[in-house]
Amino acid sequence: MIETLPPILGLNFDNIDSKIIGLxxxxxxxxxxMIETLPPILGLNFDNIDxxxKIFSRLINLYNISxxxxxxxxxxxxxxxxxMDKLIVLARxxxxxxxxxSEISEKLIRKLIFCNIEDVLVALVETENENETxxxxxxxxxLIKKQKIPKEIKRRRIKEQxxxxxxxxxxxxxGYPEK
Numbered sequence: 475m476i477e478t479l480p481p482i483l484g485l486n487f488d489n490i491d492s493k494i495i496g497l498x499x500x501x502x503x504x505x506x507x508m509i510e511t512l513p514p515i516l517g518l519n520f521d522n523i524d525x526x527x528k529i530f531s532r533l534i535n536l537y538n539i540s541x542x543x544x545x546x547x548x549x550x551x552x553x554x555x556x557x558m559d560k561l562i563v564l565a566r567x568x569x570x571x572x573x574x575x576s577e578i579s580e581k582l583i584r585k586l587i588f589c590n591i592e593d594v595l596v597a598l599v600e601t602e603n604e605n606e607t608x609x610x611x612x613x614x615x616x617l618i619k620k621q622k623i624p625k626e627i628k629r630r631r632i633k634e635q636x637x638x639x640x641x642x643x644x645x646x647x648x649g650y651p652e653k
Contacts, residue, residue, distance in 0.1 A: 479513035489516075496520050500527065501544040512551040525558060533565050539578045550584050559649020560591050566642045567598055571608045585612055592628040593618045595646060599635035 476482055490509075493516055497505035500523065509515050530543035530553075547553045553561075564586050568578075586594070589612075597614040618628075629652070636643035 475510060475513045479516070482513055482516060485516060497523075500524070501542075502548055503544075504548070508548065508551060512554060515551075515554050518554060522558070523554065526553060526556075526561065529558070529561055529565060533568070536569070537578050541580070546580065546583065549580055550587065552587055553583075556587055557649060559645055560587075563591060563642055563645050563649070564594065566645065567594060568608070570598065570642075571606075571611065577608055582608065582612070589615050590619060591646065591650065592625055592632065595632045595636070595642070596623070596628050598642070599632060 494505045494509070497508065497515075500520075502508060526547065527543045530546055533539070534541055534543060534546070568586075593615050596618050597611060600614070601611070603610075632643065632646065
């Protein structure tokens with residue numbers, strides 16, 4: 475763990491113990507294993523963790539998925555370190571598709587989380603078939619990734635092709651401002 479996250483040496487045991495207790499209070503079954511697997515969890519504040527639990531609860535309720543936000547986060551630990559803006563954008567992208575609960579799986583969520591956000595949005599703006607399935611959409615995201623389009627070009631496509639009133643575009647530009 476020290477090799478993965480050297481600043482862990484600066485934490486006192488009270489902080490580590492309170493993080494473990496706080497994770498247990500939120501319903502996580504094995505916080506020690508989570509921390510061993512992804513040590514940066516120790517550096518996250520509970521407000522951020524609670525917001526992520528809340529967004530996954532909404533997504534799960536929206537699609538009537540038979541997962542709990544806690545088990546989802548335990549099984550896909552990178553969700554802890556994902557940007558809130560990315561999670562919200564991805565949730566809104568999913569909402570664009572008429573998705574049945576059977577189509578939402580941990581595998582699909584994991585795939586989306588590991589996708590480049592610009593690749594996802596370029597695939598979204600270039601959607602030609604209104605009846606496209608989420609799986610077809612993911613395949614197009616992969617094709618865009620393989621094209622290795624420079625980020626600046628992808629951002630330009632997103633800005634030009636998405637409506638200025640589109641909530642996805644607004645959230646993306648807010649969370650990923652130009653430098």
